Amino acid sequence: MDLNQIGAQAKTAAAAMNRLGVNEKNRGLRAVMESIRTGTEQILEANRLDVDRAKTNGMSPAMLDRLTLTPARVEGMLDGLNQIVSLDDPVGEVISMKQRPNGLLIGKKRVPLGVIGIIYEARPNVTADAFGLCFKTGNAVILKGGSDAIESNKAIVDQIRKGLKTAGLPEDAVQLVTDTDRKTTLELMRLNAYVDVLIPRGSAGLIRTVVQNSTVPVIETGSGNCHIYVDESADFTMALDIIDNAKTQRIGVCNACESLVVHSAVAARFLPLLEERLGQKHVEIRGDERARAVVPSFVEATQQDWGTEYLDYIISVKTVDSLDEAIAHINRYNTGHSEAIITNNYDHAQRFLAEIDAAAVYVNASTRFTDGNEFGFGAEIGISTQKLHARGPMGLEALTTTKYIIYGNGQVRP
Amino acid sequence: MDLNQIGAQAKTAAAAMNRLGVNEKNRGLRAVMESIRTGTEQILEANRLDVDRAKTNGMSPAMLDRLTLTPARVEGMLDGLNQIVSLDDPVGEVISMKQRPNGLLIGKKRVPLGVIGIIYEARPNVTADAFGLCFKTGNAVILKGGSDAIESNKAIVDQIRKGLKTAGLPEDAVQLVTDTDRKTTLELMRLNAYVDVLIPRGSAGLIRTVVQNSTVPVIETGSGNCHIYVDESADFTMALDIIDNAKTQRIGVCNACESLVVHSAVAARFLPLLEERLGQKHVEIRGDERARAVVPSFVEATQQDWGTEYLDYIISVKTVDSLDEAIAHINRYNTGHSEAIITNNYDHAQRFLAEIDAAAVYVNASTRFTDGNEFGFGAEIGISTQKLHARGPMGLEALTTTKYIIYGNGQVRP
Numbered sequence: 001m002d003l004n005q006i007g008a009q010a011k012t013a014a015a016a017m018n019r020l021g022v023n024e025k026n027r028g029l030r031a032v033m034e035s036i037r038t039g040t041e042q043i044l045e046a047n048r049l050d051v052d053r054a055k056t057n058g059m060s061p062a063m064l065d066r067l068t069l070t071p072a073r074v075e076g077m078l079d080g081l082n083q084i085v086s087l088d089d090p091v092g093e094v095i096s097m098k099q100r101p102n103g104l105l106i107g108k109k110r111v112p113l114g115v116i117g118i119i120y121e122a123r124p125n126v127t128a129d130a131f132g133l134c135f136k137t138g139n140a141v142i143l144k145g146g147s148d149a150i151e152s153n154k155a156i157v158d159q160i161r162k163g164l165k166t167a168g169l170p171e172d173a174v175q176l177v178t179d180t181d182r183k184t185t186l187e188l189m190r191l192n193a194y195v196d197v198l199i200p201r202g203s204a205g206l207i208r209t210v211v212q213n214s215t216v217p218v219i220e221t222g223s224g225n226c227h228i229y230v231d232e233s234a235d236f237t238m239a240l241d242i243i244d245n246a247k248t249q250r251i252g253v254c255n256a257c258e259s260l261v262v263h264s265a266v267a268a269r270f271l272p273l274l275e276e277r278l279g280q281k282h283v284e285i286r287g288d289e290r291a292r293a294v295v296p297s298f299v300e301a302t303q304q305d306w307g308t309e310y311l312d313y314i315i316s317v318k319t320v321d322s323l324d325e326a327i328a329h330i331n332r333y334n335t336g337h338s339e340a341i342i343t344n345n346y347d348h349a350q351r352f353l354a355e356i357d358a359a360a361v362y363v364n365a366s367t368r369f370t371d372g373n374e375f376g377f378g379a380e381i382g383i384s385t386q387k388l389h390a391r392g393p394m395g396l397e398a399l400t401t402t403k404y405i406i407y408g409n410g411q412v413r414p
Numbered sequence: 415m416d417l418n419q420i421g422a423q424a425k426t427a428a429a430a431m432n433r434l435g436v437n438e439k440n441r442g443l444r445a446v447m448e449s450i451r452t453g454t455e456q457i458l459e460a461n462r463l464d465v466d467r468a469k470t471n472g473m474s475p476a477m478l479d480r481l482t483l484t485p486a487r488v489e490g491m492l493d494g495l496n497q498i499v500s501l502d503d504p505v506g507e508v509i510s511m512k513q514r515p516n517g518l519l520i521g522k523k524r525v526p527l528g529v530i531g532i533i534y535e536a537r538p539n540v541t542a543d544a545f546g547l548c549f550k551t552g553n554a555v556i557l558k559g560g561s562d563a564i565e566s567n568k569a570i571v572d573q574i575r576k577g578l579k580t581a582g583l584p585e586d587a588v589q590l591v592t593d594t595d596r597k598t599t600l601e602l603m604r605l606n607a608y609v610d611v612l613i614p615r616g617s618a619g620l621i622r623t624v625v626q627n628s629t630v631p632v633i634e635t636g637s638g639n640c641h642i643y644v645d646e647s648a649d650f651t652m653a654l655d656i657i658d659n660a661k662t663q664r665i666g667v668c669n670a671c672e673s674l675v676v677h678s679a680v681a682a683r684f685l686p687l688l689e690e691r692l693g694q695k696h697v698e699i700r701g702d703e704r705a706r707a708v709v710p711s712f713v714e715a716t717q718q719d720w721g722t723e724y725l726d727y728i729i730s731v732k733t734v735d736s737l738d739e740a741i742a743h744i745n746r747y748n749t750g751h752s753e754a755i756i757t758n759n760y761d762h763a764q765r766f767l768a769e770i771d772a773a774a775v776y777v778n779a780s781t782r783f784t785d786g787n788e789f790g791f792g793a794e795i796g797i798s799t800q801k802l803h804a805r806g807p808m809g810l811e812a813l814t815t816t817k818y819i820i821y822g823n824g825q826v827r828p
Binding site: 015018019098100104106113114192196197211212215217218219220235238241242244245246249331349353354355357358359360361362363364365366368369370374375376386387388389391392401402403404405406407408409410411412413 | 429432433512514518520527528606610611625626629631632633634649652655656658659660663745763767768769771772773774775776777778779780782783784788789790800801802803805806815816817818819820821822823824825826827
């Protein structure tokens, strides 16, 4: 497999896509939907090969579930693509244009990134989703999925390319790297001549590998060790509702709450209520010494708990004596994702918003809202926990860059 | 030298700086200016040690000139800091705030990046400049200069820290890595726990090393293989003025023009005029076969010329038969910096602006305008030739990121 050829083809496709208006791109997405719909049986058949092999290899039931496609899940892919059709295209917007004293008219225009590489794991529905978001924003995408889903991914990409061909649009807008060995993946991470950005989607381990090995710029989507701080002025009912929601509404997601920070002035009254509320959901509570002095049945928290993203029915509790201490603790252990304060104190709310270093900082709301759809972006390619380019939920705009366009009439620099 | 300690100190300083308003930051910059002014003699003395050692080591005159400080150059540093004082602070701006259907008020606020690492080479004036830009935007900076300028950099950083101390502001807003060996530099490039972004400033080799070895996100400032395309409808006088300016106004800079692309329909009339005009400045012209058929005295251009950034009195000339061919050639060989078309054809102007893939695309103006001051940013930390985060001249805003601030009143996710 020649990655340089794949890269060159992607670059050619990207140049062609840069010339497409949104009507053309939507026509392409609809053609792809039609092709996936008529090819559903081929996709499911290919998926059965992956699932059978995975079963033979003893894949865990949770992983098997992620890998498995059903007619309803293919329908879900189509719904996703249809939603992307309905979104506004950010490409082409001129964000600002100003005339300089010398008469130059300098504008900043939103344009596609070019060629996007996406490295992901077992879930084959990412294939259609990632293609759709990249295509809508005029980018060519090189997909590198996991070996477990290789047959499914091949079948889905075949249908996408068939749809594009039918529509008379560049098939190389999407290409799948079918060699799933480590060497090829490393090569893709260093394909700077052709790939403008890499987005890893999957486990913390996958993301770490990409960050450590890429010379192509990476948008890091990351894990969430999210905190909720219960201030001394917190409304207890609100605090319990929000904590219950942020911890238990969905367990295995990056915006779930993993750790509570509780002001010592309310610990004696609040922690028994917490135990009662989370006990109903069988959440294990791991407390520091002061928390356990209030509720002796709490499990003893170790230093390691403060830095752990459980993704499970477990939560840690740290007791603090001040807002300053709460902010310092959270800024030390958080992963830059989502953090919340429950308070009725105006100054504490404003200071928490200003001083916590994270992609999304909440007052009196659940951390579970950090999500492209909940933020009103309509779709999401991931949640960035880094600070460059995009931070927080990434919608279509995160898949664009800008260029300066300058209208002159003979200006030279004195 | 313990880089982890430097990193931790920078992070602590960044947290303190995040709480400073612009008045406080300007007060700090003025105190630093005062300290540099009174410490000028110490700085010049330290610089003499660097210059003497460099002379002994046989440094080239051009490099020696960059390394040498004079009272006027120290005054220049102070002017630079003073200009930074006068700029608007982008930090704290809430770019957008919208209410969601569930009542959540979601805002996007501009905040400091945090800790910025700057890796640079021989010019000690970068030290004060980089500090000033980072400080104004509330970032702590870790500076890693070249070994040639180590004494100068130490003396400048000493004065900056003295000024900050006098003003009661965190000295660790600036720290110098005084170990200049390769191992320490590599360690800095992998200090992800503390450093939010690295900006290399200097030669193509330095930038390549940083891009190849960093796991910390990098903002790549890069070289410029800038083209000017002379369309068949070009005004020849305007074309000659712009080419002369873009090639010869300043030779060794990244926004200088290195290559011309000329439409074949005007080559026979235009190229003799070009030879005459650039001949006055002793510019060597390297042409392809068709250009040399018009002006036999042109040096023969090889394939290698199309990809070469001369930074010298040399320019290449490629002949094309169409706008499409011009765009394809430029998109193949450019470095994503600045490209210009000289034309009176409306459609060609618009297509060139739309289809050329570069940070700055010009119609009828010199590429030399790609510069923070010329674009009206007041200052510049570099010119990004990559597509993530910042593209083109980077002013203060490029040294910020955003975070979402969310005001709720008890919302939980259904």
